[in-house]
Every structure is written in structure tokens, then in C-alpha cells.
Amino acid sequence: MRGNWKICLSRRGQILTTDSLIPVRPSDSWAMIRSRTLRLTPSPTMTNQANPNPRSDPNAVVFAGDGEPHTPESTIARLNTLLEEGKLSPDNYSDGGTVTELETRMAEELGKEAAIWMPTGTMANIIGLREHCGTNARVVLQEQSHIYQDEGDALSRLCSINAVPLAPNRPYFTDDELKETFRLSTTGRVLNPVGAVSIESPVRRQAGQITPWDEMIAVTDLCHEEEIPVHLDGARLYMMSAATRIPVKQYTALFDSVYVSSYKYFGAPFGGILAGTSDFIEGLFNDRRMFGGGIPFGYLAAGLSLAGFEGFVEKFAESFAKAEELFESLNEINGIQVRKFEHGSNIFELILDGVDADGLVKNLIGDGIVLNWPNAEWPVPLLHVNSSILRRTNEEIVAAFAESVGRS
């Protein structure tokens, strides 16, 4: 078995995510395998104080990540501003103060009665699904979801919940597939009803592709008919909403509970929000503590998140519209094509024809335009849209691409 695994290793340092596929050899020790997997997760867009990289240039356009890159300098500058403005009020083990302010605000923004701040999205998803399930044993989700692939099987190992994966290697499942799964769970020798359904959208492992709106309605309608709670892992919900022009609250209205990240693009160093009915959320602070997530003082992270939310929706919409115009212009350059997914969010494929990818990335960095190095996560390079695109005119960006393509 071990011989068939593929492990991705990074190559060129900080601005890499992952790189070439390296098979695990039967002779490899578990320690070697584990130490390799440590490096697998793409870093959020934070850059190092000691070793600044192109992303930390405040004028760079960074086609990587969902938010603007932050540095220790920029993060602490924002904290100083929040302090001056009197916007930091300490919590007591994640209760009260700025943490409660963030919860109240995000519940409102997500159109839910209540919300609870969690230190990570993993904890938000797991605690939410665990609460939905009660004594039911099955959660249905995408095989490509973060919960199924990247959370260490916490559902089964910590919660005695069986994660049932649908839609292998695809971004979403259909209502027909879900219906069949419901049927199987209630026709075995032991009645074993599904306790919750989880939909991740956009899907990180599928280059930000989403569950299309009509399918989302069909799937959530089915859940409501069957009275099975349905959860949205909407870590990047705001990216999906910007791409589809469907307001966030229209999405969240379909779901019993929603998780959104507060560090991927709102500028907090960590944290996320789980929102739902008051009945659902009330008491989850106990579960948060049981999981080891009762952060003694979360107000700094919560304050950064609240500040990052201000004006975010408008700014991201502007960025996305600008990107769409930009990509039309880029497609007039010979040798490159920016391809939009049929059901995508803020991530686009960069198709190269006769252009060396490594050379292109290197040349663009020289012009203050940062792309992820080509890597094994996806067959072609990907362009992520975030608000750093507003730092330069489209004309400048197009000129830089044209010039870099010419040299690559």
C-alpha cells in the first residue's frame, strides 16, 4: 500500500505551495513520511519578517491566496490602529469582549440567529457536524472536501461519526446521489440514518470550483424534506458569492449551519465563525473547550477579523470585476490563456502554449506580479484573485504579462 502513495514536496522556498510528486518507497519509515506530510499545506499569504519575499511588497499584485498578504509589520500596524480606535476589548476564554462583538456581527452578516468563534475551521466544521448528528452516525460529504481529506478523519476518530464520501474527484455531488445515500443508510439491517450533510463550496482541492446554485438548492431541499441538517463549509463563501453574484445571505439561507474563515481573507492570524440558530450555537462553547479550543484571549484575532470585514464585500467585488476584465485582455496575448471554470470561484487556470511556466513566474516576479510556482496540486498553473489586484492598473498588469511571456 505504502508504495502507491504520492507525497508532494515543496521545492523553491516560501512562495511555493507544493511541487513534484514523489512516491513513497516501501523502505521509507513512518517518521520520514510524516515529516514530509508536515510541509504539504499551502501557506496562507503571510510573509516572513526575516526573509521578505515578493509577496510582502505592498505594491505587488499577488495571484495567490484569497486575501491580501500580511507581514508581521502590517499585522502589528493594524493592531496599533485598533488599539488607538478603542476597538480591542479582552475576552475571557473566548467569551465576551471583541470576540462576542465578532460573533454578533458575523451572525448578522450571515443571516443567522447566532454565531460562535472557533480557533480553526477544522474545529468549526467538526463541532458543528458533531452537534447536528447527536447519536446518528453518518455525515455525507464530498470525497474532495477538506473535512474528508485534510482533517485527519476527526469525525471518525474523535466523534464516532462515519464520514460517507460522495463524488470522488469531482467538486460536488447531485441530489440523486444524495438520495441514494439516504436510501442505503435506512435500508441496512440496522437503521442508521444520516445525521448531517456537509457541502464544501468552493472546494479547495478542486481549484475553488463550487456546487452550482441549482444543484445547491436541489441538495438542500432534499435535506430539508428529509429533515436532515445540512452544513455549509463555506471557508471561502465570500469568494463564491463574488464570482456568482449571488449574495452571501442567499447561500446561507439554504443551510442549517455555516462555517466561514476569518483568517483566509479577513486578515486575522487565525479563527473562523460557525453560525446557525440560537438553539444550535448555544452551549457549543462547552464543546469548543472540550476540544481544546477555549483560547484564553482571542480578542486580538477577533479584532483583526472584524476590521478586515469592513468593506470587504465591496472591495472583493471590485477586485473580481477588475480580474474579469484583466483576463479578457490577457487572453489577447499569444501563448497564454486564462480559463474560467464552468462553475468556479476566484481561481482561474492559466493555460500556456509554448511558454515556459517557471520562466514566466520568475519574470513576472521581477515586475512585482506574484504567481504560485507551478506545482503538483493542479495540472496547470492557477491564478487566484484577491484584492491585491487593485494595486496596479490592468494596463500595467497586461504589459507585464506581455513582456514576461515574450522573455519566457
Place this chain on the structure above:
Amino acid sequence: MRGNWKICLSRRGQILTTDSLIPVRPSDSWAMIRSRTLRLTPSPTMTNQANPNPRSDPNAVVFAGDGEPHTPESTIARLNTLLEEGKLSPDNYSDGGTVTELETRMAEELGKEAAIWMPTGTMANIIGLREHCGTNARVVLQEQSHIYQDEGDALSRLCSINAVPLAPNRPYFTDDELKETFRLSTTGRVLNPVGAVSIESPVRRQAGQITPWDEMIAVTDLCHEEEIPVHLDGARLYMMSAATRIPVKQYTALFDSVYVSSYKYFGAPFGGILAGTSDFIEGLFNDRRMFGGGIPFGYLAAGLSLAGFEGFVEKFAESFAKAEELFESLNEINGIQVRKFEHGSNIFELILDGVDADGLVKNLIGDGIVLNWPNAEWPVPLLHVNSSILRRTNEEIVAAFAESVGRS
């Protein structure tokens, strides 16, 4: 059952920990009970930017908490200093940068091969014990321990581990008690050996009382003989070491793994360290992520913790010696007596004779000396020693007590 419970509610606002006992009535809803229990945990010594309290006075002597009180102002000032000194290097999901620096430093300080940073002590304890147990089902611990009383039965609910409590209402168990527990676990109809032993020392619920040194040797020796891993929940290990004058490394050498807090007295907003052999620690970052503790950027908290560690041992030793002298002088005042526990750490009982406790606390606050309000956690008021005692001379503190006692 519910009618017999006692729930502590706070009374006077921020500088309170908990207060009078209020029985739960059978008519109380679970929601009411749960919302009350939310407020139970004594706050670390952080004070509010919007509503400053006596603790935030930088000249106050605060006989509460294990570390010096912090405010948003003081915390961000320290971050500014760390930034100027180039001491903040971002991590990638709690891997690398300042987080790794903290882990390396604390492993060394604790005399262990390796260490891993965890967002909370709860997570450090649970993940450590889970790793020790493997497929064994029992952890032996104190009935009064944080793990048994204050972590939501995470061992059983998340890890399928049976927590076996010893020494009800006492600070520690003996090697004889432990031996009997080992015997019972291996003589039932199913062989069910103990997977790990945990010792909390000092014990928070027992006013910081500790397992005496000789007993600690006897208990850990027994564990080593039986080849059962033994874990130290040493959240306040440095308080114990200051009180007994036994160096930290002498304690940690007795244990297979150790948890120490990095927010209770090192000045971080959250976090703790789990240390042990390289084999034990290696790979636990996966478990940390599975539990939802893979904090995307922990370097700010880690940096504050590292800075807070500098000179801490010396400063706390000085504070403790000063407190011992102070308490001798206080005991010459009629009506008050500071009582030392036979096996205590940095917490002392304040026995009042004909002096009104509420009045005394109120009068002392006027003199810049802060005590916890009398509360139901312990039969008599408690004095916690921390380094804020260095802010005033003992003569000044004695004079303030004498004057306040006279008016109470």
C-alpha cells in the same frame, strides 16, 4: 440530580473570579444552567481596555493570578518591541518561525528532547495522554484535576479513554493508591492495563497545593517500574518550583511528558507547551490539526511567550522570597494571618479574625493592592503571589494592610 448541583455565579464584575453558591433548581432549563456555567472560569489577569480596573494600574500589587496582569495596551506595546527587535517570524499552521523557536527553547528548558506548541493546555493534556495510551483505555489522575473536572470529559468523549479518578477532594494520590488501581485494572475479566498516569501539580482546584516531592518520586518510580507512561500537567510548574526550590528540570526528569502553560504567566494571549522524547512529540502536529488546533499563524503568541520567559525564573524566585518575608510581617498585624499550606505553591490562605473580608478588599484596592473578592472557590480568601509584588516595598504593602485592617 440537578437539584443537588451547585453553580457559582460572579457578583461584582471584572475583578471577581466566582462568588456565592447558587443551587440549581429542578425547574431550571439546561439553557439556564449552561449559560451560568459559561461564567465559571476565573479569568487570567487581563483587563479591559474600555473598562479599566484596579489590576490594570501598572503600579498595583495584584495578589491574584500567576503572572502580571496585561492590558491590550501592554500586550501591543510588547509586540511593537518584538517587531523592532526582529523577533517575529511567521509560522505556517503552527510549524516553523517563532513557534518552532519557542518549541526548541522550551524543550531545552524542560530538559526534554522535543516539544510542541499547543493552543491550549486542554489540548496539550488530552493529545499527550491519548498518544501515551495507544489502544489502552485507562488514564489514572486526580479527581480534583483540571483534566477530570474542567475538560468536559474529553478523554472519554473524544478519545474513548476511561479517566480513573483517585484522591477525591485531595491534592494528590499516593503510590499505594496507584498500585491498587494498577492491580484492579489487570485482574478484571478483561485485561485492561492503565495506559497512562497524569499528575497535576500544583492543583488549581486545591489552591495550588502540590504533590510533595517524596510522593512524586514514589509515584513516578512505580510508573517506571510498571512501564506505564506518566504525564505532568504542570500548567503552573514554575510556581511549584519557586515554592519548593526544586529546579524545574528535577521535576520534569521524573516524567515522560510535561505540559506547561505559556499564557498564565509568560504573557502570551494563549498557548502551552507539551514536551517529551522526540519519538513521542514527532507526528503530534497531525493530532493537533485533527483536534482543530493547527492555528494558521501562532507566531505572535509564541513571540510573546518567548519574551515572557526571559528572566522569568529569577524574577519569580525573587518575588516568592519577597512574599515570604512580607507574609511574616503581615502576620504581626492583629486580625489577619497569612497561612502557608504544608505542601503549597504560590497561593496562601488569608485568615481573618474580626475583620470584614469585603471591607478589607475594598480598602486595599484604594491603596493599589488588589485581592480577589471572597468567593465560593475556597473557604477563606487566597493570596496569589506573582511578580507584581516587586512593584512596591514590603514596608509599603504592610502599611497598607495595617491601615486597611484598621478600617475594616
